[in-house]
Amino acid sequence: MIVLDDLVIPDTAASSAALEIASAYQSSALLSHSRRVYVWAAAYGRLHGIPYDAELLFVAAMFHDISLVPEFDSHSVSFEEAAGHIARVFTAGAGWPRERRERLGEVIVRHMWPDVDVAGDPEGHLMSRAAALDIVGKNIDDFSPAFRAEVLQQHPRLGLADEFLACFQAQAERKTGSSAARAVQSGLSTRMAANPLDAAQYGEVEGG
Numbered sequence: 001m002i003v004l005d006d007l008v009i010p011d012t013a014a015s016s017a018a019l020e021i022a023s024a025y026q027s028s029a030l031l032s033h034s035r036r037v038y039v040w041a042a043a044y045g046r047l048h049g050i051p052y053d054a055e056l057l058f059v060a061a062m063f064h065d066i067s068l069v070p071e072f073d074s075h076s077v078s079f080e081e082a083a084g085h086i087a088r089v090f091t092a093g094a095g096w097p098r099e100r101r102e103r104l105g106e107v108i109v110r111h112m113w114p115d116v117d118v119a120g121d122p123e124g125h126l127m128s129r130a131a132a133l134d135i136v137g138k139n140i141d142d143f144s145p146a147f148r149a150e151v152l153q154q155h156p157r158l159g160l161a162d163e164f165l166a167c168f169q170a171q172a173e174r175k176t177g178s179s180a181a182r183a184v185q186s187g188l189s190t191r192m193a194a195n196p197l198d199a200a201q202y203g204e205v206e207g208g
Contacts (some may be wrong), residue, residue: 002043002143004150010054014094018062021090025069029158033134036155037111039128041123044130044142051120056100057123060107064085064127070169077169078178084108112179135164136188137195152197161198165189 009015022031038061045052066072067082072080084105091101103123110116110124111131118125132138140148168188171180192198 001099002046002147004039004043004147004154007039007042007046010058012055014091014096015055015058016057018090022062022066025066025071027069027163029160030065030068032155032158032169033160033164034061034065036151037064037127037130039151039155040133040143041126044129044139045122045126047142050118050126052122052126055103056107057126059087059091060104060111060123060127063090063104064108064111064131068171070163074086075174078112078175079180080112082110112183134197135195136191137197140196148197159197161192161195165192184204 009019017092019083022034026034038058039056041061042054044050045057063083063086064080065083066086067074067079072082072086073079077085078101087108088101088105091104098105106121107124107127110121111127114132116124116128129139131144133140133142143151165188168180168184171178172184175181
C-alpha cells in the first residue's frame with residue numbers, strides 16, 4: 001500500500017534547491033509533470049522493492065525536462081543530454097562528488113530510453129518508466145485508479161499534453177537526429193492523445 005503523503009521531497013539542501021530552480025524556470029504544467037514523475041518513480045520503487053537514492057531521483061526528476069525551456073534550450077544536443085549537463089553543473093555547486101554527478105546525468109539521459117536495466121541503474125529504470133507513464137500512459141496499471149486520481153489531484157496536468165507536444169515538435173524541427181525527433185516521427189502525438197491520464201472524464205470517473 002502506497003500513501004502519497006509518504007512520498008515527500010527528500011529533506012536535503014540539494015532537493016530543496018532543485019525544486020526552487022525547477023519552479024523558477026519551468027511552466028506550471030512542466031513543473032507539475034516533474035513532480036508527478038518523481039511520485040510515479042518513487043511509488044513504483046517502493047511497490048516493487050527497488051532500492052533507490054531518493055535525493056538523486058528527485059533531483060533528476062526536477063531537471064529531466066529543464067532544457068525544454070528557452071533559457072536552457074540547446075541547439076546542438078538532445079534536450080535530455082543538455083539537461084544532464086545542467087544537472088551536473090548544479091550538483092557540482094551543491095558539493096556532490098564527481099561520480100554521483102555523472103550518475104545523475106546518466107539517469108536524466110536514460111529517461112528517454114524505452115527500457116533501462118533495473119539491476120544496473122535503478123534510478124534510471126524508475127525515471128524511464130515514470131516519464132513514459134506520465135506522457136503516454138504506458139504501464140498505467142502499475143498503480144490503482146484511486147492512487148492515480150490522488151496524484152492527479154495533488155499534481156494536476158494543467159494542459160501538459162499540448163505544451164509538451166509543442167516542445168517536442170520544436171526540438172524535432174531544429175534537431176532532426178534527436179530523441180525528440182524520433183519520438184515525433186514514431187507517432188508521439190497519437191500515443192499522447194490516447195493517454196488515459198489526459199481523458200476529460202478521468203477526474204470524474206476515477207477521482208470519485
